[in-house]
Amino acid sequence: MTTFDASWSPTVRRIGELERADHYYLTEDDQCYFFGEYTARAGYSHSSTNQIIANIKKKPSVQGTAQWQYKVKEMRRLAAAFRGAIKPEALPNVTLVPIPPSKLRTHPDHDARMTTIARQISPQADVRELIIASADREPLHESDNRLRPEQLLALLQIDAQVGAPAPTQIFLIDDVITTGCSFRACKMLIQAHFPDVPIGGIFVARRVIDRSMGFEDLDI
Template identity: 40%
Template structure:
C-alpha cells in the first residue's frame, strides 16, 4: 500500500485545506457507510472502538490488530530518511488523559512504525470534548475552537523539531490538521508540518 497526496483533484473534499498544506493518506473511507462497506471502513471502525467498550462489546481485539497493521504499512510507505530526521506528533484524541475513553491509538501507531523514532505528544488537548465523528447533527469544532483547546507541552520542546509529521486516522474537513499546524507553526516558526492519515473521507456515489 502506498501513500497518496492530497492535490488539486481532491483537495475540494477537505474544506480547510489549501495548496500550501502537504497531506498524505493510505485509504479512502466512505462516509455514511458502515464497517461492512469496504476494507477502509472496517479499518477505521476498528480503530475508533472506545476503550470503555473493551469489556462490553465483542471485537475489541481487532483494534490492536489494526494498530499494528497501520504501523507496518506506514513503515513501508514513508521514506526511512524522513522518518529518521523528523518528529512524529499524533493528533490528541477528544478525551484528556484520565478520562474513561482516553485513546492513544495514534501515538501507538506512530511508536509502532519503528523503534527509536522521535515520537512526541507535543500537542495536548486541555478539555475533553465530544468526538467529532459522534457529533451527529451537532456542530463539529472549528479550527479556532480547537486552537483554543490545544496546548504545547513545553517539557517536550527540546530539541526543537526540524521537520514535523502530524498523524491522524481520518482526514475529513481538515479541521484538526489545520489547528495542529497553526499551533505548531506558532511555536516552531518555519518548520515544515505535513499531515499523514490512515484514510481520507469520501462521499458515496448515487449507486453505492
C-alpha cells in the same frame, strides 16, 4: 468480514487538487497524505477502509474482550503502512505528532491509538505527543456543532516538556481527515511555537463524499 478492495492501499497517496474539495480547510500549500478512502455512515462492511477505521476506533472499554484483538491487529497493520511510507534514513529527522484525541488523558474514553501506532513504526521514530487537549469535547465527526479551526485551537495546547530538542520536520498523524479542521488547528498551534519547521500530515484515511445522484433524482 470484508475482502480487500480498492478503498485501501498500503501505498501512501497525496491529497491533490481534486481531493482537496472534500477537505475544505486545507490549502494548496498543505502536504497531506492518506492510505485509504473512508465513507462516513456507510457501515463497517462497506469497504476494507471502513472496516479498518471501525476496528481502530473501538473504545478502551472493550479492552479485555474478544473485540480488542481486532483493534490490535489493525494498529499493527497501520504501523507497517506508515513504516513503508517513511524512508528509514529519514526517520531520525522526522517528528511524528499524533493529533490528540477528543478526551483528556484522565478520561476513561481517552484513546491514544495513533500514538500507539506511531511507536510501533520503528524504535528510531521520533514520536512526540506535542499537542494535548486542554478540555474534553465531542469528537468532530460525531458533533452537530462543527468547530472551526480557530475554535478548536482554543482547546489545544503545546506540551512544552516534549518540545525539546526543536523538531526539524513534523508530520501530524491521525486516523481520518474529514474537513481538515483538526489538521489546520494543530498546524497553526505548532507554527506559533516553531515557525520555521515544515509541517505535513499523514492520515490512515480521508473521508470521501458521495456526490452520486440517485435514480429518483434524475430529471427524466
